[in-house]
Amino acid sequence: MTPSCKAPTNSPSVVAGVIQRLSVSQLKRHKQCPRAWYFAKVLRLPEPTTGAQQVGTEGHAQLEHFLSTGEDVLGAFAKSGAHLLPTPGADLLVEQPLDGEPPLTAGGIPFTGFIDLVDARQLASDGVLRITDHKFTSNIARNAATREQLADADTEPGLQMLGYAAWALRQVERFPGLRELELEHLYYQTRGQRLAASVLASVPVEHVEREWRTKVEPQVEAMKEHAQAARASDVPANFGPACTKYGGCPFMAKCLTGGSKTMSLRDKLLNKSDLPAVLPPDAPEPTPVQVAPEVAEQPAPEAEQPAPKRRGRPKTTKPEQPKSDLRVLFVDCIPTKHDGPRAESLTEYVDDLHRKVAEAGGVDDVRFAGSDSPLGFGKWRGALAMAARAALPPPGNYVALGVGQSELMQVIVEALEPSFDVVVRGTR
Numbered sequence: 556m557t558p559s560c561k562a563p564t565n566s567p568s569v570v571a572g573v574i575q576r577l578s579v580s581q582l583k584r585h586k587q588c589p590r591a592w593y594f595a596k597v598l599r600l601p602e603p604t605t606g607a608q609q610v611g612t613e614g615h616a617q618l619e620h621f622l623s624t625g626e627d628v629l630g631a632f633a634k635s636g637a638h639l640l641p642t643p644g645a646d647l648l649v650e651q652p653l654d655g656e657p658p659l660t661a662g663g664i665p666f667t668g669f670i671d672l673v674d675a676r677q678l679a680s681d682g683v684l685r686i687t688d689h690k691f692t693s694n695i696a697r698n699a700a701t702r703e704q705l706a707d708a709d710t711e712p713g714l715q716m717l718g719y720a721a722w723a724l725r726q727v728e729r730f731p732g733l734r735e736l737e738l739e740h741l742y743y744q745t746r747g748q749r750l751a752a753s754v755l756a757s758v759p760v761e762h763v764e765r766e767w768r769t770k771v772e773p774q775v776e777a778m779k780e781h782a783q784a785a786r787a788s789d790v791p792a793n794f795g796p797a798c799t800k801y802g803g804c805p806f807m808a809k810c811l812t813g814g815s816k817t818m819s820l821r822d823k824l825l826n827k828s829d830l831p832a833v834l835p836p837d838a839p840e841p842t843p844v845q846v847a848p849e850v851a852e853q854p855a856p857e858a859e860q861p862a863p864k865r866r867g868r869p870k871t872t873k874p875e876q877p878k879s880d881l882r883v884l885f886v887d888c889i890p891t892k893h894d895g896p897r898a899e900s901l902t903e904y905v906d907d908l909h910r911k912v913a914e915a916g917g918v919d920d921v922r923f924a925g926s927d928s929p930l931g932f933g934k935w936r937g938a939l940a941m942a943a944r945a946a947l948p949p950p951g952n953y954v955a956l957g958v959g960q961s962e963l964m965q966v967i968v969e970a971l972e973p974s975f976d977v978v979v980r981g982t983r
């Protein structure tokens with residue numbers, strides 16, 4: 556369960572740059588990208604709900620009802636993991652709020668939220684408490700966290716589970732004799748084959764305390780600082796996988812049109828007069844050039860007005876060549892017979908885009924951007940991908956060759972694929 560989904564209050568979690576309360580979701584969001592967190596929690600920009608979130612919400616509701624009552628209301632996805640669930644019963648803590656004394660805090664800020672499932676059935680005998688979070692995902696093999704990640708607060712899954720574990724540690728009266736925590740992600744696959752899998756990390760209480768003190772507390776201090784930023788551009792951006800995760804960052808356009816170091820990178824990219832197409836989706840429409848309206852030939856009016864006089868030879872209208880609006884990409888293959896315009900090489904487009912991104916980042920080659928560059932630490936990939944998505948090549952047929960040998964080509968082809976109507980890949 557995403558804790559913020561059931562936050563007990565709708566009051567803002569950040570007021571006038573001061574964080575009032577936190578959730579493990581916020582920690583995860585900030586870890587993923589501090590600037591995206593700033594947009595969502597400090598500026599409180601709305602985020603669209605995705606279809607995947609809807610599936611997750613329904614699945615969670617079914618599991619909650621089943622585990623509390625034993626009544627089988629599980630849909631197809633949740634049912635695939637029924638064998639991995641504990642026997643329903645009133646002793647299970649389902650949708651457990653992060654309440655109790657003392658509250659869970661970091662940097663003096665209290666946490667709110669809910670835990671999907673807390674199972675204390677092994678507590679009295681072995682000192683073990685199991686904490687489970689249900690995860691609905693399109694592909695378990697690709698998206699599931701590892702055991703190591705669940706135990707590491709430097710990762711998003713670890714932040715979440717160690718946050719829940721840290722709450723449990725503070726509930727001494729509720730969980731007496733707690734020695735070890737089993738942190739479990741229970742995955743339900745929502746596409747293709749019906750599958751479920753449990754990933755579980757066992758950690759001693761000392762480990763939880765250490766992770767909280769050495770990783771979470773410093774992160775919250777950074778969040779406090781970021782919350783006070785006057786502009787999004789003053790908050791670090793994490794260009795890279797975070798920008799495309801979960802269907803793409805909803806703040807991408809805003810992120811790219813600010814005025815910071817990274818913004819100026821974008822500005823440099825976008826404000827070039829030779830880049831009219833590279834505009835963020837929410838950029839204002841350019842003011843159209845005003846011209847005198849052309850007097851078109853009108854069909855003969857029905858009554859009083861005489862038909863306009865024609866002089867000279869009647870105009871013949873040349874039939875327009877039908878133009879295709881499709882974008883077609885041939886990756887590592889060449890069409891030998893193909894209706895439509897000749898396929899052009901994508902190389903020129905890639906070189907051009909690379910040159911502009913490199914220029915904007917103040918480097919000769921983005922792949923060698925140093926740690927002092929906004930493109931450093933591999934962030935050039937995210938920047939290049941965004942530049943490609945913002946400046947698609949015009950409709951037509953394109954050939955991308957040597958993709959396996961060129962990282963630049965790889966990044967751009969991956970970025971372009973979702974926007975192309977047809978993608979044909981060659982196989983060896």
Ligand code: SF4
Nearest residue numbers: 588591793798804810
């Ligand atoms: S576009 Fe990327 S860098 Fe910008 S806020 Fe979103 S995730 Fe962060």
